Amino acid sequence: MSSTTKTSKNMFCMTSDNFEKMLSVMSPVVLLAIWEAAALFGWLDVRFFPSPTAIFAGLWNMLISGELWEHVSISIVRIIVGFIAGAIPGIIIGLAMGMSSKMRAIIQPLVHATFPIPKVAILPLLILIFGMGEMSKYAIIALSVVYMALINAYEGVRDIPPIYMDVGDNFGANRKMMFWDVALPGAMPAIMAGLKLGMGVALLVIVAAEFVGAKSGIGYLIWNSWQIFEVEKMYVGLMVTAILGFATAALFNYMERVLIPWRKGPSRRPARSKKNAKA
Amino acid sequence: MMQQRAQVYEMKRPAHEAKIRLKNVRKVFKLEEKEIEVLSPINFEIRRGEFLCVVGPSGCGKTTLLRILAGLEEESSGDIEFVREATQPGKKERRINSMVFQEHGVFPWMTVRDNVAFGLKAQGMGRKERYEIADEYIEKVGLKAFKNAYPHQLSGGMKQRASIARAFANDPEILLMDEPFAALDEQTKIILQAELLRIWEETHKTVVYVTHSIDEAIVLADRVMIMTTRPGNIKEVIDVNEVFSRPRNVDNVKSSAGYGEMFGRIWSCLRDEVMAHQREVEEGK
Numbered sequence: 356m357s358s359t360t361k362t363s364k365n366m367f368c369m370t371s372d373n374f375e376k377m378l379s380v381m382s383p384v385v386l387l388a389i390w391e392a393a394a395l396f397g398w399l400d401v402r403f404f405p406s407p408t409a410i411f412a413g414l415w416n417m418l419i420s421g422e423l424w425e426h427v428s429i430s431i432v433r434i435i436v437g438f439i440a441g442a443i444p445g446i447i448i449g450l451a452m453g454m455s456s457k458m459r460a461i462i463q464p465l466v467h468a469t470f471p472i473p474k475v476a477i478l479p480l481l482i483l484i485f486g487m488g489e490m491s492k493y494a495i496i497a498l499s500v501v502y503m504a505l506i507n508a509y510e511g512v513r514d515i516p517p518i519y520m521d522v523g524d525n526f527g528a529n530r531k532m533m534f535w536d537v538a539l540p541g542a543m544p545a546i547m548a549g550l551k552l553g554m555g556v557a558l559l560v561i562v563a564a565e566f567v568g569a570k571s572g573i574g575y576l577i578w579n580s581w582q583i584f585e586v587e588k589m590y591v592g593l594m595v596t597a598i599l600g601f602a603t604a605a606l607f608n609y610m611e612r613v614l615i616p617w618r619k620g621p622s623r624r625p626a627r628s629k630k631n632a633k634a
Numbered sequence: 635m636m637q638q639r640a641q642v643y644e645m646k647r648p649a650h651e652a653k654i655r656l657k658n659v660r661k662v663f664k665l666e667e668k669e670i671e672v673l674s675p676i677n678f679e680i681r682r683g684e685f686l687c688v689v690g691p692s693g694c695g696k697t698t699l700l701r702i703l704a705g706l707e708e709e710s711s712g713d714i715e716f717v718r719e720a721t722q723p724g725k726k727e728r729r730i731n732s733m734v735f736q737e738h739g740v741f742p743w744m745t746v747r748d749n750v751a752f753g754l755k756a757q758g759m760g761r762k763e764r765y766e767i768a769d770e771y772i773e774k775v776g777l778k779a780f781k782n783a784y785p786h787q788l789s790g791g792m793k794q795r796a797s798i799a800r801a802f803a804n805d806p807e808i809l810l811m812d813e814p815f816a817a818l819d820e821q822t823k824i825i826l827q828a829e830l831l832r833i834w835e836e837t838h839k840t841v842v843y844v845t846h847s848i849d850e851a852i853v854l855a856d857r858v859m860i861m862t863t864r865p866g867n868i869k870e871v872i873d874v875n876e877v878f879s880r881p882r883n884v885d886n887v888k889s890s891a892g893y894g895e896m897f898g899r900i901w902s903c904l905r906d907e908v909m910a911h912q913r914e915v916e917e918g919k
Binding site: 516518519521522523524525526527528529532536537540541543615616617618 | 732733736742744756800804
């Protein structure tokens, strides 16, 4: 053991924390550089795979003209509205299922039966019900998010150690307190995991839904650019989707720290890297 | 003046007045058609204001007995009678019991203060009032500097201090304690035992304290109830107070001549039961 910890000092003589951060920044940069070189030397067909610099130029133009923001903002609004409309009932129903066996008996078969249906597959139905307008977009996002929130909230309550329920019982907590002071915070780590998954699914679904059922949004931008062969704009759409995914992940990690202050959080690192950080 | 004080003391601790009456309390668990008797009919009177320690071989049902008293489990048959204190006019009825759980009893998602105030909140007390009372008990257990800390920032001993403060803050008539110090190291244990005695002696609540440690039972208890192996029943009740009077000093008890003798008395009662339990385990019963 001791010999490995001694040799693990890296070639840049950095602490391992900083070294890992640098690696995280370097890996996409190196990938982009290879891509740029491949386009430059003609190894890639730039009609289908334009160089990163060409894509960035397209991004810049679309930013200036306001076209990009138009598409991005409308997708973001759809995601936010749909996400909230799915997450809140999902969490409440999930917690209720975890706390009451009657609720579990009623809801569980419905969840098991409907969860496996791909949400995009019911888009036609949703458009039929809600029309081509925004409602159908909100609905499909909400539907995708509700399962993630519900299933994780439910599992979260089930995983709360029984001793906390005993404490609640013994100290005479009523149903309301059991919900707000025991079940909700106890399930919060699982709920946050569910919301992260839900946000990932929401991004997948909104882009797919906008391919076919919309005249605006990131998905529309990607699909439309492809059809009129403005390949750079399509890549801009893909890039923006990736950036949105990255940004929401960062946002949720931040929310997790605020909402779950009792988690050990950043200090919970593997012992090995801690040792190196001191060295 | 002196007389008056003595009278108050008498009122607080009259000799041998019942607080909890157990009549034929029996507990049976059903396990795949098979019935396992955990507690065979127990008849016992727990005295008002006494510190009763319950020791017994593991699996003898001592924790089950405590959980029944706490209302977390129901007796299969028999009767438990709590002799209630008179409610002060204009005041709400006090909680009958509060439990101090084994090591993981404090909510990790609440600060020490919210943990200690939990029972008071459950009683419907407003924030300001319950925090005032919580702070008082947090100070009593020496956690003043940590009242806004979360449990993961505390040591095992500090968590149990919080747990004890929570139970006392609730001001129940009976305190139930389920091996609260079992997971602590020896030094911390001795200090917490002394502090528990100090706080308890201020209030003289009825305490039922389950432990597997003979040493702990001697240090803390007025009486030690020794249980038989499963199905659990009362093997013997030993009066520790006859040897070590109150107020008691943990260090003096441990270093006194009578300590070893008391230890021997309890262990000789317990040994057969522990051996019987061992044989059962070996035979895979």
